[in-house]
Amino acid sequence: MEIAGLILYLLITGYITLYVGQVLFKNGRHFLIQMLVREDLTNAVNRILLTGYYLVNLGYVFIMLTNHPPMRTLHHLISALSTSVGTIMLTLGTMHFFNIAVVILWNKLNNTKRVTI
Numbered sequence: 001m002e003i004a005g006l007i008l009y010l011l012i013t014g015y016i017t018l019y020v021g022q023v024l025f026k027n028g029r030h031f032l033i034q035m036l037v038r039e040d041l042t043n044a045v046n047r048i049l050l051t052g053y054y055l056v057n058l059g060y061v062f063i064m065l066t067n068h069p070p071m072r073t074l075h076h077l078i079s080a081l082s083t084s085v086g087t088i089m090l091t092l093g094t095m096h097f098f099n100i101a102v103v104i105l106w107n108k109l110n111n112t113k114r115v116t117i
Helices: 002-036 039-066 074-116
Strands: none
Touching (some): 002 074, 039 074
């Protein structure tokens, strides 16, 4: 049961990480192009953000891999998976909203400087 739980955990969190990363990479480009204007710079920044996203999330997934309760029964397995995957999803969401807030703030500050010059 323990090995099955770990494999399930890695499959679920791996899929979520890859899927969300691709969605953010694809759709975040539109926001970045408005801020950075230059397409080559936008593409480079977008790839760097995606790489950082994957490193942080996969690192967190592996850290959480070692911090789970014993999974002796199906109930324990579902409980442990729910807690671990839910924690990772909440962390991803929090990071996303923080990044969006930083992008919006940076864009507002940058637009204010452009107008006053």
